Amino acid sequence: MQFLIRRPRRFLRAALPALLFLLPAAAACQTRVVINADLAKDTISRNIYGHFSEHLGRCIYGGYYVGEGSTKIPNKRGIRTDVVEALKKLRIPNLRWPGGCFADTYHWKDGIGPRAKRPAIVNSWWGGVTEDNSFGTHEFLDLCEQLGAEPYITGNVGSGTVQDFAQWVQYVNFDGVSPMSALRKENGREKPWNVRFWGVGNEAWGCGGNMTAEYYANVYRTFATFIPGAAGSGSLWRIASGAGSADFHWTEVLMRDIPQGLIEAIALHHYAVDWNHKGSAAEFTEAEYFETMRRAMQMEDLVQRHGTIMDMYDPKKRVALVVDEWGGWYDVEPGTNPGFLYQQNTMRDAMIAGVTLNIFNNHCDRVRMANLAQTVNVLQAVVLTEGERMIVTPTYHVMEMYTVHHDALLLPVSVQGGIYAVGEGSLPAISVSASRDRRGTTHISLVNIDAGRSQDVAVEMRGAAFSSVSGRVLASGRIQDHNTFDDPARVKPTEFRGARLDGTNLRVQLPPCSVVVLTLK
Numbered sequence: 001m002q003f004l005i006r007r008p009r010r011f012l013r014a015a016l017p018a019l020l021f022l023l024p025a026a027a028a029c030q031t032r033v034v035i036n037a038d039l040a041k042d043t044i045s046r047n048i049y050g051h052f053s054e055h056l057g058r059c060i061y062g063g064y065y066v067g068e069g070s071t072k073i074p075n076k077r078g079i080r081t082d083v084v085e086a087l088k089k090l091r092i093p094n095l096r097w098p099g100g101c102f103a104d105t106y107h108w109k110d111g112i113g114p115r116a117k118r119p120a121i122v123n124s125w126w127g128g129v130t131e132d133n134s135f136g137t138h139e140f141l142d143l144c145e146q147l148g149a150e151p152y153i154t155g156n157v158g159s160g161t162v163q164d165f166a167q168w169v170q171y172v173n174f175d176g177v178s179p180m181s182a183l184r185k186e187n188g189r190e191k192p193w194n195v196r197f198w199g200v201g202n203e204a205w206g207c208g209g210n211m212t213a214e215y216y217a218n219v220y221r222t223f224a225t226f227i228p229g230a231a232g233s234g235s236l237w238r239i240a241s242g243a244g245s246a247d248f249h250w251t252e253v254l255m256r257d258i259p260q261g262l263i264e265a266i267a268l269h270h271y272a273v274d275w276n277h278k279g280s281a282a283e284f285t286e287a288e289y290f291e292t293m294r295r296a297m298q299m300e301d302l303v304q305r306h307g308t309i310m311d312m313y314d315p316k317k318r319v320a321l322v323v324d325e326w327g328g329w330y331d332v333e334p335g336t337n338p339g340f341l342y343q344q345n346t347m348r349d350a351m352i353a354g355v356t357l358n359i360f361n362n363h364c365d366r367v368r369m370a371n372l373a374q375t376v377n378v379l380q381a382v383v384l385t386e387g388e389r390m391i392v393t394p395t396y397h398v399m400e401m402y403t404v405h406h407d408a409l410l411l412p413v414s415v416q417g418g419i420y421a422v423g424e425g426s427l428p429a430i431s432v433s434a435s436r437d438r439r440g441t442t443h444i445s446l447v448n449i450d451a452g453r454s455q456d457v458a459v460e461m462r463g464a465a466f467s468s469v470s471g472r473v474l475a476s477g478r479i480q481d482h483n484t485f486d487d488p489a490r491v492k493p494t495e496f497r498g499a500r501l502d503g504t505n506l507r508v509q510l511p512p513c514s515v516v517v518l519t520l521k
């Protein structure tokens with residue numbers, strides 16, 4: 001009582017969730033969610049939870065790879081053990097490499113054979129630094145094996161030849177007798193890796209060659225024709241370089257001009273960034289935060305509209321939409337190389353991740369793969385390293401919390417209500433997706449992007465009843481909060497106690513700027 005008299009505000013804040021549940025069920029809530037558990041038909045591919053790692057800044061060198069000679073940093077064949085162990089908890093389904101823009105400058109034969117004999121080149125896109133090619137095809141595929149992730153290799157279309165590309169596929173995948181499989185064996189790998197995902201160039205409209213859509217469609221047709229095994233086995237995915245954000249013409253031309261037998265997927269890139277004012281990654285205003293949220297949420301419209309174009313040519317959704325670059329992009333950290341794209345990662349990034357992954361889940365009939373840019377030390381990274389030290393970011397925690405959705409059955413949702421308003425602008429405050437896993441457990445991921453207000457959410461479950469609810473929450477006092485090498489666990493998930501279940505009705509009190517994942521049994 002003393003406490004209540006002295007600190008009435010703090011008491012009310014703490015007791016609010018409990019008081020809310022004393023209200024009659026019909027009491028007004030800010031957001032209403034309906035989950036149609038009886039209308040499930042599509043599976044959320046685990047490949048939506050893929051990552052992207054480019055020869056850029058300290059992503060590969062220093063991030064993943066320290067070389068076999070490193071005595072200070074524990075490693076397996078040169079690949080950092082701490083990073084691999086952290087990433088294994090994310091169950092990364094696929095990893096895209098070697099770029100990005102770097103891919104269209106990369107000649108894979110430079111990165112095989114004895115390391116001492118590999119030529120050094122200049123990484124012209126990213127800081128003009130020397131690339132010694134010590135991390136090449138074998139090292140990348142070793143990394144994927146250590147992670148348990150499927151490799152996704154992007155071939156060089158911009159400055160490479162059809163023959164180079166076809167030979168790379170043969171080097172990596174061919175089990176019979178050929179000059180390329182002989183070379184692979186000579187380099188120490190007897191059995192092929194059978195890589196399924198192959199990108200046919202990257203951003204062909206920009207750093208990949210500044211092509212028009214019409215020109216690239218023809219170039220693509222030529223490359224795709226000579227990638228062996230594609231049409232026959234049906235297992236290899238040729239992923240066409242896709243549109244940047246709202247370039248719907250690009251998708252239209254590719255869908256129109258590429259025969260369906262030559263293409264398994266088409267890409268899309270979208271960053272939550274204001275190119276005229278990227279701003280600081282960790283010191284930003286609420287107005288800047290709101291603008292990032294607005295740009296992240298554009299993904300909903302982009303996926304829908306590119307999907308509608310694809311539906312016109314491919315109503316059976318045979319061709320997948322692969323969002324193989326997404327995330328937040330800010331100014332580099334002060335004092336770091338501008339070409340290295342090293343940025344901190346805050347609760348704002350956790351919001352981008354939560355909202356974007358919900359969008360992908362809800363569109364899993366067409367979005368069957370995606371890749372966050374980029375895994376370590378670059379852009380919206382899940383892991384940051386500094387010499388021997390390593391930390392995980394708020395985005396890492398969201399990715400880990402969402403592993404429950406991998407390969408689960410999507411439960412369609414409708415969301416109505418809660419608004420987050422800043423100045424003249426307003427956005428939906430709440431984003432939701434839900435799924436049922438193979439064991440029959442249901443998971444709901446909810447994001448409240450409102451920086452200052454908690455949200456009261458009423459969830460109606462149709463076609464399913466549950467007896468228990470538990471959950472985890474990622475929240476922190478400020479939208480700018482983040483982990484540092486000196487304070488590595490400042491932002492981390494904790495047990496969530498703000499959900500109450502009453503048969504098929506759930507009432508959830510979401511803290512400001514939070515990601516919650518509920519488990520219903």
Ligand code: AHR
Pocket residue numbers: 054099100101102202203325373374379
């Ligand atoms: O992820 C960084 C860069 O962004 C990639 O290299 C390129 O594809 C995109 O423009």
